[in-house]
Amino acid sequence: xxxxxxxxxxxxxxxxxxxxxxxxxxxxxxxxxxxxxxxxxxxxxxxxxxxxxxxxxxxxxxxxxxxxxxx
Numbered sequence: 001x002x003x004x005x006x007x008x009x010x011x012x013x014x015x016x017x018x019x020x021x022x023x024x025x026x027x028x029x030x031x032x033x034x035x036x037x038x039x040x041x042x043x044x045x046x047x048x049x050x051x052x053x054x055x056x057x058x059x060x061x062x063x064x065x066x067x068x069x070x071x
Contacts, residue, residue: 015029
Protein backbone atom coordinates (compact mmCIF):
# COMPACT_ATOMS: atom_id res chain seq x y z
CA UNK A 1 0.00 0.00 0.00
CA UNK A 2 2.66 2.54 1.00
CA UNK A 3 4.83 1.75 -2.01
CA UNK A 4 1.92 2.35 -4.37
CA UNK A 5 0.96 5.56 -2.55
CA UNK A 6 4.48 6.90 -2.97
CA UNK A 7 4.93 5.81 -6.60
CA UNK A 8 1.42 6.26 -8.03
CA UNK A 9 -0.10 8.72 -5.60
CA UNK A 10 -3.12 6.56 -4.76
CA UNK A 11 -4.19 3.21 -3.35
CA UNK A 12 -7.54 1.47 -3.33
CA UNK A 13 -8.46 -1.84 -1.79
CA UNK A 14 -10.61 -3.88 0.54
CA UNK A 15 -9.81 -4.74 4.12
CA UNK A 16 -11.30 -6.00 7.35
CA UNK A 17 -11.41 -3.50 10.19
CA UNK A 18 -12.43 -3.72 13.85
CA UNK A 19 -14.88 -1.38 15.58
CA UNK A 20 -14.34 -0.08 19.10
CA UNK A 21 -16.70 -2.79 20.35
CA UNK A 22 -14.49 -5.46 18.76
CA UNK A 23 -16.84 -6.30 15.88
CA UNK A 24 -15.13 -7.04 12.58
CA UNK A 25 -16.45 -5.37 9.43
CA UNK A 26 -15.46 -5.07 5.77
CA UNK A 27 -14.61 -1.76 4.20
CA UNK A 28 -13.42 -0.40 0.88
CA UNK A 29 -10.71 2.24 1.20
CA UNK A 30 -9.39 4.78 -1.29
CA UNK A 31 -6.36 6.91 -0.38
CA UNK A 32 -4.92 9.75 -2.47
CA UNK A 33 -1.68 11.64 -1.91
CA UNK A 34 -1.77 15.44 -1.73
CA UNK A 35 1.23 17.21 -3.28
CA UNK A 36 2.71 20.67 -2.83
CA UNK A 37 4.03 22.82 -5.70
CA UNK A 38 7.36 20.97 -5.62
CA UNK A 39 5.54 17.63 -6.08
CA UNK A 40 6.34 16.49 -2.53
CA UNK A 41 3.64 14.57 -0.67
CA UNK A 42 2.28 16.72 2.13
CA UNK A 43 -0.85 14.81 3.19
CA UNK A 44 -3.10 11.90 2.40
CA UNK A 45 -6.86 11.92 1.94
CA UNK A 46 -8.71 8.70 2.65
CA UNK A 47 -12.32 7.81 1.91
CA UNK A 48 -13.82 4.57 3.11
CA UNK A 49 -17.18 2.91 3.06
CA UNK A 50 -18.54 -0.08 4.95
CA UNK A 51 -19.21 -3.02 2.63
CA UNK A 52 -20.26 -5.56 5.29
CA UNK A 53 -23.90 -5.73 4.12
CA UNK A 54 -22.80 -6.23 0.51
CA UNK A 55 -20.42 -9.05 1.56
CA UNK A 56 -23.19 -10.74 3.56
CA UNK A 57 -25.59 -10.51 0.61
CA UNK A 58 -22.97 -11.93 -1.78
CA UNK A 59 -22.38 -14.84 0.61
CA UNK A 60 -26.13 -15.55 0.83
CA UNK A 61 -26.52 -15.50 -2.95
CA UNK A 62 -23.53 -17.81 -3.41
CA UNK A 63 -24.86 -20.26 -0.80
CA UNK A 64 -28.31 -20.31 -2.41
CA UNK A 65 -26.80 -20.82 -5.87
CA UNK A 66 -24.68 -23.74 -4.62
CA UNK A 67 -27.68 -25.34 -2.89
CA UNK A 68 -29.80 -25.15 -6.03
CA UNK A 69 -27.07 -26.73 -8.15
CA UNK A 70 -27.24 -29.89 -6.06
CA UNK A 71 -31.06 -30.18 -5.81
